[in-house]
Amino acid sequence: MASFTLHGIPVSRGIAIGRAHLLAPAALDVKHYLVAQEQIEAEVQRLQNAIAAVHKELQTLWNELPKDAPTELGAFIDVHALILSDPLIAEAPLDIIRSRHYNAEWALLTQIDELSAQFDEIEDPYLRERKADIQQVAERVLKVLLGTEQLLPKAAAEDELMAQMIVVAHDISPADMLQFRDRSFIGFITDVGGQNSHTAIVARSLDIPAAVGMSQASMLIEQDDWLIIDGDAGVVIANPSALVLEQYRERQVAMQRARKKLGKLKKTPAVTKCGTPITLLANIELPDDCAFALESGASGVGLFRSEFLFMGRAHKIPTEDEQFEAYRNTVQSMKGRVVTIRTLDIGADKPLDQSDHTALNPALGLRAIRYCLAEPQLFLTQLRAILRASAFGKVRILIPMLAHAFEIDQSLAMIAQAKASLREEGVKFDDAVEVGAMIEIPAAALALPMFVKRMDFLSIGTNDLIQYTLAIDRVDYEVAHLYNPLHPAVLQLISMTIAAGHKAGIDVAVCGEMAGDVKLTRLLLGMGLREFSMHPAQLLAVKQEILNSDLGLIAPQMRKIMRSMEPNVIAEAVHQLQLM
Numbered sequence: 001m002a003s004f005t006l007h008g009i010p011v012s013r014g015i016a017i018g019r020a021h022l023l024a025p026a027a028l029d030v031k032h033y034l035v036a037q038e039q040i041e042a043e044v045q046r047l048q049n050a051i052a053a054v055h056k057e058l059q060t061l062w063n064e065l066p067k068d069a070p071t072e073l074g075a076f077i078d079v080h081a082l083i084l085s086d087p088l089i090a091e092a093p094l095d096i097i098r099s100r101h102y103n104a105e106w107a108l109l110t111q112i113d114e115l116s117a118q119f120d121e122i123e124d125p126y127l128r129e130r131k132a133d134i135q136q137v138a139e140r141v142l143k144v145l146l147g148t149e150q151l152l153p154k155a156a157a158e159d160e161l162m163a164q165m166i167v168v169a170h171d172i173s174p175a176d177m178l179q180f181r182d183r184s185f186i187g188f189i190t191d192v193g194g195q196n197s198h199t200a201i202v203a204r205s206l207d208i209p210a211a212v213g214m215s216q217a218s219m220l221i222e223q224d225d226w227l228i229i230d231g232d233a234g235v236v237i238a239n240p241s242a243l244v245l246e247q248y249r250e251r252q253v254a255m256q257r258a259r260k261k262l263g264k265l266k267k268t269p270a271v272t273k274c275g276t277p278i279t280l281l282a283n284i285e286l287p288d289d290c291a292f293a294l295e296s297g298a299s300g301v302g303l304f305r306s307e308f309l310f311m312g313r314a315h316k317i318p319t320e321d322e323q324f325e326a327y328r329n330t331v332q333s334m335k336g337r338v339v340t341i342r343t344l345d346i347g348a349d350k351p352l353d354q355s356d357h358t359a360l361n362p363a364l365g366l367r368a369i370r371y372c373l374a375e376p377q378l379f380l381t382q383l384r385a386i387l388r389a390s391a392f393g394k395v396r397i398l399i400p401m402l403a404h405a406f407e408i409d410q411s412l413a414m415i416a417q418a419k420a421s422l423r424e425e426g427v428k429f430d431d432a433v434e435v436g437a438m439i440e441i442p443a444a445a446l447a448l449p450m451f452v453k454r455m456d457f458l459s460i461g462t463n464d465l466i467q468y469t470l471a472i473d474r475v476d477y478e479v480a481h482l483y484n485p486l487h488p489a490v491l492q493l494i495s496m497t498i499a500a501g502h503k504a505g506i507d508v509a510v511c512g513e514m515a516g517d518v519k520l521t522r523l524l525l526g527m528g529l530r531e532f533s534m535h536p537a538q539l540l541a542v543k544q545e546i547l548n549s550d551l552g553l554i555a556p557q558m559r560k561i562m563r564s565m566e567p568n569v570i571a572e573a574v575h576q577l578q579l580m
């Protein structure tokens with residue numbers, strides 16, 4: 001097999017060496033897992049039942065054809081019924097379940113992919129088109145299968161086969177990513193996506209190497225190809241030579257050693273060389289992430305992206321009690337440390353459900369607080385759940401995407417209303433719970449007095465702040481090269497926010513991806529940042545950088561950076577900061 005190299009955008013650190021597992025686009029809603037030996041026959045039965053259900057469905061369709069329906073319609077239904085009865089569809093996937101232990105959906109898709117590939121070779125255009133019929137039939141069966149409740153097996157460790165797999169897909173949504181978090185896939189490669197797309201963020205939260213924006217990766221890479229992902233460089237090498245493989249294995253070992261060394265810093269306080277204490281907090285997506293946060297020595301949670309509790313549930317919003325359990329769990333897991341719960345930031349690349357892609361410009365649409373204020377009942381339910389959890393530890397509420405004073409006022413009024421209802425019911429909560437604003441829209445960074453007057457703390461969401469300042473969609477890989485945290489406009493907005501917060505005597509954090517980038521640690525320290533919130537995987541490396549930083553040395557270089565409007569001057573000065 002020929003070796004080739006692909007270049008994309010690095011989103012998650014480290015090196016992964018494994019075999020390609022391709023996800024077909026139709027398979028994105030489908031869970032891939034191995035079935036335990038004793039469940040094989042039940043899984044076979046599940047697929048047979050689904051096929052039988054589709055037969056029945058087609059029969060009903062045929063029986064209920066309107067009298068004036070075109071005759072081809074009946075013929076199409078006949079063709080689909082014939083396809084469904086063909087052993088290639090009705091039996092081959094059953095053999096795949098038995099021989100490879102794939103779950104029913106995966107087995108069906110594997111067979112369909114193989115058939116599709118064979119159809120692509122056919123010369124006759126009419127016959128080649130029949131591929132679409134087969135796919136439509138498969139879709140029907142998949143729909144029936146997906147309609148049934150499915151559970152991913154909990155323990156991934158026993159899935160020896162999975163332990164080596166690198167997922168290759170055109171795209172993977174954040175919700176799909178969540179499916180993989182309990183699994184032992186060792187890397188991700190996608191054709192699309194940017195450095196700070198939510199998919200990339202979740203990849204980082206899984207703490208495994210990933211590369212996105214790889215253009216044609218899912219077309220060029222074949223199932224079971226050997227792959228190396230260099231997550232730091234955003235490079236993928238397919239079918240590497242023995243020599244290259246050996247070099248990467250050596251690098252992998254060296255990196256693991258360096259990581260182990262960092263582990264020793266877990267209990268070391270985060271203080272600069274010159275004695276300034278810095279707060280290092282963790283970004284989490286689900287309560288389970290607390291274990292990793294604590295393991296990394298985080299002094300609390302600076303951003304709990306609560307929307308992940310809501311996603312991929314086919315519009316079944318978690319109830320107040322379900323949410324309360326999740327928040328209380330988090331608060332208790334963090335053992336007295338602060339937990340900053342961001343209210344629902346749904347919309348744009350985090351739709352409630354996969355089918356919710358209707359807005360023309362979702363990133364500029366009814367997202368985050370805008371959505372919550374338009375759905376007051378949903379917002380109140382979440383606020384009540386958060387407040388109830390505040391009786392169990394130190395909770396802060398963080399509101400995303402604020403731009404207008406009335407949005408702040410309405411949010412605060414809703415919090416007051418949630419408190420009043422709990423008080424009336426005699427339910428305990430922390431009346432002094434702090435409420436903060438995400439500064440992630442340029443308008444907010446340019447109107448800070450409006451915020452500091454009303455809020456207890458600020459948290460800069462640099463991911464969106466960059467997106468909205470530079471007018472580039474953070475998920476669009478075609479403009480990913482324009483996504484530049486060092487753009488002078490971005491630096492000015494961040495610096496202004498930190499200064500305004502300090503002047504008003506309120507805490508300011510950065511919780512966007514910039515906070516976890518060691519190349520930017522000194523820059524942020526130099527701007528006066530004292531609170532960083534990032535994915536736990538980055539925390540110890542950032543701490544090491546802080547321990548080696550001297551604010552006195554950084555200051556003169558900072559003046560140069562903040563006065564400059566020249567990208568080259570800024571980039572060089574930031575580089576110099578790292579060498580100090």
Ligand code: PEP
Nearest residue numbers: 440461462463464511512
């Ligand atoms: C941000 O925008 O920087 C942020 C932290 O929020 P999210 O990435 O979830 O939009």
Ligand code: MG
Nearest residue numbers: 440461463464
């Ligand atoms: Mg944001």
